Amino acid sequence: xxxxxxxxxxxxxxxxxxxxxxxxxxxxxxxxxxxxxxxxxxxxxxxxxxxxxxxxxxxxxxxxxxxxxxxxxxxxxxxxxxxxxxxxxxxxxxxxxxxxxxxxxxxxxxxxxxxxxxxxxxxxxxxxxxxxxxxxxxxxxxxxxxxxxxxxxxxxxxxxxxxxxxxxxxxxxxxxxxxxxxxxxxxxxxxxxxxxxxxxx
Amino acid sequence: xxxxxxxxxxxxxxxxxxxxxxxxxxxxxxxxxxxxxxxxxxxxxxxxxxxxxxxxxxxxxxxxxxxxxxxxxxxxxxxxxxxxxxxxxxxxxxxxxxxxxxxxxxxxxxxxxxxxxxxxxxxxxxxxxxxxxxxxxxxxxxxxxxxxxxxxxxxxxxxxxxxxxxxxxxxxxxxxxxxxxxxxxxxxxxxxxxxxxxxxx
DNA sequence: AAAGTTATTGACCGCCCGGTCCACCATTCT
DNA sequence: AGAATGGTGGACCGGGCGGTCAATAACTTT
Numbered sequence: 001x002x003x004x005x006x007x008x009x010x011x012x013x014x015x016x017x018x019x020x021x022x023x024x025x026x027x028x029x030x031x032x033x034x035x036x037x038x039x040x041x042x043x044x045x046x047x048x049x050x051x052x053x054x055x056x057x058x059x060x061x062x063x064x065x066x067x068x069x070x071x072x073x074x075x076x077x078x079x080x081x082x083x084x085x086x087x088x089x090x091x092x093x094x095x096x097x098x099x100x101x102x103x104x105x106x107x108x109x110x111x112x113x114x115x116x117x118x119x120x121x122x123x124x125x126x127x128x129x130x131x132x133x134x135x136x137x138x139x140x141x142x143x144x145x146x147x148x149x150x151x152x153x154x155x156x157x158x159x160x161x162x163x164x165x166x167x168x169x170x171x172x173x174x175x176x177x178x179x180x181x182x183x184x185x186x187x188x189x190x191x192x193x194x195x196x197x198x199x200x201x
Numbered sequence: 202x203x204x205x206x207x208x209x210x211x212x213x214x215x216x217x218x219x220x221x222x223x224x225x226x227x228x229x230x231x232x233x234x235x236x237x238x239x240x241x242x243x244x245x246x247x248x249x250x251x252x253x254x255x256x257x258x259x260x261x262x263x264x265x266x267x268x269x270x271x272x273x274x275x276x277x278x279x280x281x282x283x284x285x286x287x288x289x290x291x292x293x294x295x296x297x298x299x300x301x302x303x304x305x306x307x308x309x310x311x312x313x314x315x316x317x318x319x320x321x322x323x324x325x326x327x328x329x330x331x332x333x334x335x336x337x338x339x340x341x342x343x344x345x346x347x348x349x350x351x352x353x354x355x356x357x358x359x360x361x362x363x364x365x366x367x368x369x370x371x372x373x374x375x376x377x378x379x380x381x382x383x384x385x386x387x388x389x390x391x392x393x394x395x396x397x398x399x400x401x402x
Numbered sequence: 403a404a405a406g407t408t409a410t411t412g413a414c415c416g417c418c419c420g421g422t423c424c425a426c427c428a429t430t431c432t
Numbered sequence: 433a434g435a436a437t438g439g440t441g442g443a444c445c446g447g448g449c450g451g452t453c454a455a456t457a458a459c460t461t462t
Contacts, residue, residue: 002408026227111312161389164369188362192393203438241441
């Protein structure tokens, strides 16, 4: 009934996301987005609305993807749950220390847009964080079931603590903290987890 | 030999800091700074240079103040060192959860300016974080000396881990995480610290 | 083929951006 | 008193900002 779109929406959104990711929200201009996507201004506005809506759109999918990719990384049998979790967090430490310096869009977006009453951003971020915490809880419960974590421990409390470490890694990595330090933090946090009595050395 | 300044430099810098703190770097305009300080543009540029230099200036003192205020909060005899540290971090948790939402300028500035190769910002941030870590290490060493922390523990490793939690609190608080959760993370982290054998229950 | 509908492009809008510049002023030195 | 010095305020600059819009193109329906 009408002219079809000539661009791949997913591809455009990826380009937009990368722009916001690299430069931040305020520092990204609509011209930057035009250049990055190859679309004219009218197309961008027509398809996605204004800058803020566009940001929310990519922020949304970024959050969902983050939680989902974590879920995939952690899923598996009870037996290796604790080790998978530890391995995952070590990977985060290494990635955060990388020279990319772009860090995590979730952290960046929240830091930049939280203050000005933009609850539409913080709400999504909070939901993502809670989703991540739930993944941690799940892994720890698996580990507990398998006997790697003390029977009396509370997976949810431990998960919350690990979530704080997790977000801290990101923050410190962006400041340029070296990989060894970040990985050390993960190791130390895991050494503090209550080990099952049967496995205590 | 010439006309003296009519403004209080410290006061002006405080106003500038608050502007950057509330709105972020990119979103703060020079007009905002003129309004906040009451100074004309010429005075601002004459006294402090351009926007970036001005930001570095206030960022510098903010970092120094942060480390120093932490030092003051933690200083004291060996006896209460661990408890002071715990109390301090609980205070951070409560403050991060506050409805102010402005969070920590150190975190915000780093998140916003780290990516674009602005090592002048990240260098200062990293130095501040290392200063904080040193304070933690110091308190933990005191606690160890007093027997609150296991003799075999390594204060520096534990301090690094607590630093990650510390920065995580800030990040999660900005997203709107509730106070009870944040305080819980601190409690859990402290429960994981290796307790002196003499004091183990 | 004509009508209807939507995508696309880029010119255009008013405004505000960071930064410069200069006329003016308050002070100190001679 | 007058020159010299440096602080002050604001007009001014070119350009980039977010956002709008009308002309045109590409498709479907009748």
